[in-house]
Amino acid sequence: MGRTNALRPVRHRHNHRPLARAELPIDTVSLARYLIGKILVRELPEGVASGRIVETEAYVVGDAAGHAYRGMTRRNRSLFLERGHAYIYLAYGTSYMLNVSSEMPGIGAGVLIRALEPLEGILIMQLSRGIDRLRDLARGPGRLAAALRVDRRLDGLDLCRKGPLWLRGDDSEPGEIGQSMRIGIARDADRLLRFYLLGSPFVSGPRSRNIG
DNA sequence: AGTGCGATTGACT
C-alpha cells in the first residue's frame, strides 16, 4: 500500500517479445525469483499453449542437490550453457523436468520450473494431460512438462528466442513472492531456494507449505 | 553387468 508506482498507468497490453538474455539476472537465486510471473510459451502444430510461472526452485553452484554437482554428463550438459537455455531430464523414469540454465557458459546451475498458471491453449493442455481441471493442469514440474509436451527433444533450446519453447515477459505487476525449502530433495534440503507466487492456487504442494 | 536411487505422479488403503 502507498506505493508510488500505484499511480502510474497500468499497461494491459501484452508483451510479445522473448525475454532478452541481458535482462536475466546472472545469479541463479536471483533468476529463480525473477522468473516468477513470466510467461512460458509452447508452440505446437495445433496452436500455442502458455502459462504464467508461479513456482521455481534454484539449484545453485556447488549445490549437493544439483545435477551439475559431480560435473558434466551427457544428460546434464545443458545446465552448463549460458543462462536462458533449457535443461530437460527424465525424473523417476516417468516425468520430465524443465529447467532454465542460470549462469555464465561453463558454469553448471539452473532453475527448475515447478508450476504454471495456464493462460493460452488450455484445451491443448487438457488433451495432453488427459484431465480437465484447470488447477491441476500444470501444478507440479512433471505435470507442467506433460501439459506442454516438453521432453528431451527440446533439451538445450535457447529460451530467449522464439521457437518451440520460449520465455515471454509480462507487463503486469508481479504479486508477492514467497520463499521456502525445496521439495523432494534430501541433500542441502534446509536452504530456502524455492520461490512461489503467494496465494496462487496453481502452486504445487500442500497449502500449509505455501504460507509465509 | 549389477545395484541403488532419485528435483514425481497417480492409484489406492
Next chain:
DNA sequence: GTCAATCGCACTA
C-alpha cells in the same frame, strides 16, 4: 496416509 512405475546415472566389480 502408502506405494509402484520406470529409466538414466553413479558406483562397484
